[in-house]
Amino acid sequence: MAQAAIELIGINKSFGAVRANRDINLEVARGTIHGIVGENGAGKSTLMSILYGFYQADSGEIRVGGKPVAINTSNDAIALGIGMVHQHFMLVDNFTVLENVILGAENDPLLKSSIAKARSELDRLEREYGLEVDPDAVIEELPVGLQQRVEILKALYRGAEILILDEPTGVLTPAEADHLFRILKQLKDQGKTIVLITHKLREIMAITDTVSVMRQGTMVATRVTKQTTVGELAELMVGRRVLLRVEKGQSEAGAIKLSVKNLTVKDSRGVTMVDNVSFDVRGGEIVGIAGVAGNGQSELLEAISGIRHAVSGEVMLDGKPIDLTGKADPGELRDRGLAHVPEDRHHVGLVLAFEENENSILGYHDDERYLKGLFLNVDAIMADAKDKIEKYDIRPGNPRLKTANFSGGNQQKIVLAREMEQDPGVLIVGQPTRGVDVGAIEFIHKRLIAMRDQGKAVLVVSVELDEIRSLSDRILVMFAGRVVGERGPEATEGELGLLMAGVEHQEAAE
Amino acid sequence: MSTPYAKLPAWADYGLIPLINLSVAFIVAGLVVVLVGENPFRAAVILVEGAFGKGTGIAFTLFYATTFIFTGLSVAVAAHCSLFNIGTEGQAYIGGLGIALVCLSLDSTLPWWLLFPLAIVASAAFGALWGFIPAYLQAKRGSHIVITTIMFNFIAASTMVYLLVGLLKPAGSQAPQTRNFVGGAELPKLNWVIELFGAKIRSAPLNICFLLALVMAFLVWLLIWRTKLGYEMRTYGHSPKAARYAGISETRIVLTAMMISGALAGMMALNPVMGDQHNVAIDFVSGAGYVGIAVALMGRLHPVGIVLAAILFGMLYQGGAELSFEMPSITRDMIVIIQGLVILFAGALEHMFRPYIQAIFASFSPKSVGMEAIKGKGA
Ligand SMILES: Nc1ncnc2c1ncn2[C@@H]1O[C@H](COP(=O)(O)OP(=O)(O)OP(=O)(O)O)[C@@H](O)[C@H]1O
Ligand SMILES: [Mg+2]
Numbered sequence: 001m002a003q004a005a006i007e008l009i010g011i012n013k014s015f016g017a018v019r020a021n022r023d024i025n026l027e028v029a030r031g032t033i034h035g036i037v038g039e040n041g042a043g044k045s046t047l048m049s050i051l052y053g054f055y056q057a058d059s060g061e062i063r064v065g066g067k068p069v070a071i072n073t074s075n076d077a078i079a080l081g082i083g084m085v086h087q088h089f090m091l092v093d094n095f096t097v098l099e100n101v102i103l104g105a106e107n108d109p110l111l112k113s114s115i116a117k118a119r120s121e122l123d124r125l126e127r128e129y130g131l132e133v134d135p136d137a138v139i140e141e142l143p144v145g146l147q148q149r150v151e152i153l154k155a156l157y158r159g160a161e162i163l164i165l166d167e168p169t170g171v172l173t174p175a176e177a178d179h180l181f182r183i184l185k186q187l188k189d190q191g192k193t194i195v196l197i198t199h200k201l202r203e204i205m206a207i208t209d210t211v212s213v214m215r216q217g218t219m220v221a222t223r224v225t226k227q228t229t230v231g232e233l234a235e236l237m238v239g240r241r242v243l244l245r246v247e248k249g250q251s252e253a254g255a256i257k258l259s260v261k262n263l264t265v266k267d268s269r270g271v272t273m274v275d276n277v278s279f280d281v282r283g284g285e286i287v288g289i290a291g292v293a294g295n296g297q298s299e300l301l302e303a304i305s306g307i308r309h310a311v312s313g314e315v316m317l318d319g320k321p322i323d324l325t326g327k328a329d330p331g332e333l334r335d336r337g338l339a340h341v342p343e344d345r346h347h348v349g350l351v352l353a354f355e356e357n358e359n360s361i362l363g364y365h366d367d368e369r370y371l372k373g374l375f376l377n378v379d380a381i382m383a384d385a386k387d388k389i390e391k392y393d394i395r396p397g398n399p400r401l402k403t404a405n406f407s408g409g410n411q412q413k414i415v416l417a418r419e420m421e422q423d424p425g426v427l428i429v430g431q432p433t434r435g436v437d438v439g440a441i442e443f444i445h446k447r448l449i450a451m452r453d454q455g456k457a458v459l460v461v462s463v464e465l466d467e468i469r470s471l472s473d474r475i476l477v478m479f480a481g482r483v484v485g486e487r488g489p490e491a492t493e494g495e496l497g498l499l500m501a502g503v504e505h506q507e508a509a510e
Numbered sequence: 511m512s513t514p515y516a517k518l519p520a521w522a523d524y525g526l527i528p529l530i531n532l533s534v535a536f537i538v539a540g541l542v543v544v545l546v547g548e549n550p551f552r553a554a555v556i557l558v559e560g561a562f563g564k565g566t567g568i569a570f571t572l573f574y575a576t577t578f579i580f581t582g583l584s585v586a587v588a589a590h591c592s593l594f595n596i597g598t599e600g601q602a603y604i605g606g607l608g609i610a611l612v613c614l615s616l617d618s619t620l621p622w623w624l625l626f627p628l629a630i631v632a633s634a635a636f637g638a639l640w641g642f643i644p645a646y647l648q649a650k651r652g653s654h655i656v657i658t659t660i661m662f663n664f665i666a667a668s669t670m671v672y673l674l675v676g677l678l679k680p681a682g683s684q685a686p687q688t689r690n691f692v693g694g695a696e697l698p699k700l701n702w703v704i705e706l707f708g709a710k711i712r713s714a715p716l717n718i719c720f721l722l723a724l725v726m727a728f729l730v731w732l733l734i735w736r737t738k739l740g741y742e743m744r745t746y747g748h749s750p751k752a753a754r755y756a757g758i759s760e761t762r763i764v765l766t767a768m769m770i771s772g773a774l775a776g777m778m779a780l781n782p783v784m785g786d787q788h789n790v791a792i793d794f795v796s797g798a799g800y801v802g803i804a805v806a807l808m809g810r811l812h813p814v815g816i817v818l819a820a821i822l823f824g825m826l827y828q829g830g831a832e833l834s835f836e837m838p839s840i841t842r843d844m845i846v847i848i849q850g851l852v853i854l855f856a857g858a859l860e861h862m863f864r865p866y867i868q869a870i871f872a873s874f875s876p877k878s879v880g881m882e883a884i885k886g887k888g889a
Contacts, residue, residue: 073869307754331757340755348755351748358741363756365741374737 003066005030005162005193006051006082011060013046015405018396020046022217024060028162028210033184033194035204035225038214038237039437040409041395044197047214048164051195052084053077064162083160085151085168088346088408093140097133098122101154118157125156129183143294148172152183162193167408169203170435174465174497175292181207199409199437201230213237238439246445249453251473254283256319257457258304258338258426263313263324265299273299275481276313281426281457286448288472289461292500296481297461298343301430304459305340306330317426331366339419343430343461349415350403357385357399360418388417393443408435413444420447427451428459433467445471465493465500518868524815528808528856530863532822535855539848546839553833553840560832561825565709567832569701569716573786575817575824576716579723580778581802582809582816583730584637584771589811590734591767592747597644597659598775599799600666601637605776607670608636609783610678610688610790617695625694629784630722630777637776638769640666645768649761655768663799674792687791697785717785723820726774727813733770743767775799804853819856826852 006028013021020043028034053071102118169177212222213236234242258281265274274296302308309326342348385399433441477485477499485499540550561571588595612632644658680689697717734740746753809815830845
């Protein structure tokens, strides 16, 4: 076996009462791709944060290239050639791509030579790995998919030999993910070592050499990828058999609950993002919107939920119009039975600095149940939060914990619990299972289907084709702001993939 | 996450760091004292004794603290809504105008316990109005609140000068101030409370506004952490996008937060005007609004912290006065320098030592890192 690039020996890490890592041993061979899988909150990100110097282990040893090392800050890690692409991007929103890439790697006070050097280096990296990004684009104006490329470029720019990727494909389309994997393979061929955390077992099978499974803070197994199966991994992760595709019965579509007519939305620069889109969602059906990220789905959701101004068109909720001037009161729409799980849970769906219980009422804080006159009914809020924690198996089950300290999947469950438990008539969901583990995906999908079976209208936007196909009763494909096709759930991945790439659409136009 | 360092436990966050900042401020101030050829240790003793040594000193310290509690709370309320209200100074000044109008017209007819509530309402209303205008300009027209509140300090100052040399000045008087209030406009003193503990007080302005300040501190705590409005303010303060999503109107929340902030600033005027001077004189706020910024930052925007920080600054004011009296080579200006140093280290450079302390914590006691989230209430 090749020499180990990284060895972790007996790593322990607790956060108060939560034991995030216990006695973890892990060895990653040089020049391989090593996968780490595990449920939400299993401790994967914590382990990698220890390796990257973000946290310090309570006990245990780290060896890099056979030598014991102390990694107290991420600068130590970078100096040892360890680079990390975080699950939650660590970019400065109002900096440009170039500025973000050199941030922390600047080496002259006026930045002139840094910038020049970075520009040519970026150019090379972008060409070499096909990571095209406009170096002068401002981060906050880039879609998430591109922001991630910047993260990867950042690590490569710092000369990473060992690259840790924490759920890199959570935000990517299948095509983008394939692209990423080609890059990773290329890096591996050049002798770099890659640690890949992902919830998508398919990706593990496709690209890793070895894979380790974590459960509730412990390392339960390590397998050679070729000698294991998706089923075995899922079972190891959750400790029980998992339905990888949720069963669902025939839908019984009822009356139209949500109707969108000729909706057109422009972004702040005046670019048309949603172009004359029309569709209906009936009670008792799930309509899925597939599409490559950045083709107008986000803007569509925002316009429907009253957050974004629409240029023209009409949206009817239960036969009554929604104010599309961008001045709609989302609170009023909630009262009318519209619940919204936004794509961006970190900035929109949650206030990360809040305690869990405070987030479990966000948007419903006007509700009498949570109030005593002008005051918050703290007891009721806590009881309600505990109730949701129980029902949705949110871990750790502490409603006083700061939301930022929950793992990604559990944060998503906090949002979903809040929105679903309000018993809305119409539920619109952006990326329902982004960053969520297989067990929780099963759970969330079951809940969404249960909502449907109760006669609710459900609109799902997801870049996961698998998810769209297994949930939806009807699939709409968006490309360049338009709905370019409607298919049934039996549509093949290839067929949808072509639509998503705009192929059919362009042919039709010619 | 923007810092590569982990979180500190609560006791370090709220205890150790302020202590370190304060110590550094005093060390640097000590160097200044050495420079003018005095003994810094004796100076420190005089300062502390001047502030807490005798009953009169304590009463003065708490009198100044009262003023700073109001302005500190004012800054903090706005800050929880991520609004940087630099206009506390002007809002307090205009609050004084409200008090003047009430007192001038009613001081000889009403007893203090009727006049005081009226004056509270008037000062709060005038301060709120002065906070409302910049808030409106930000919410509706996008003018930045930092700029507009600064400008409104100047407008307040000019307006008050205009009124105090004109309309409000008694005919024939030379001083730019209102006539002295009588009867009901003189608030009861609290000095007897200190005297209960055996200390003697010659004369000091500590008055019931101190109690009002403590009540307001409690109410601000309630507002921020226990009311729906406070919840909305904090939501907006942390993430305007989340607030938008949650149906919280930006205009409404910005206006409300700034009006509350302005009201608290306005109420500050009660303390010097009705508790001490019994008139409204030119420039009676004299920088207390700006001190409020330091007090709020040092108190970590929490009412308990603000009360403690306010007492600290009260001590600096009172002890500083004693110091310049006892050590003539230390002038009033030097006292201002020392106060400035405290503001600099405790307020503006609050984060200077933090990364180092975090790094030290990370390497010595890894277990405590990150626990804050579980132990500390989101206060
Ligand atoms: N700073 C922190 N303070 C307190 N608890 C924390 C902190 N960071 C993580 N935890 C807890 O430690 C456990 C492990 O979290 P971690 O983020 O490592 O999980 P994960 O395996 O990456 O999950 P996911 O797949 O959802 O990203 C969780 O229970 C989490 O709530
Ligand atoms: Mg994680």
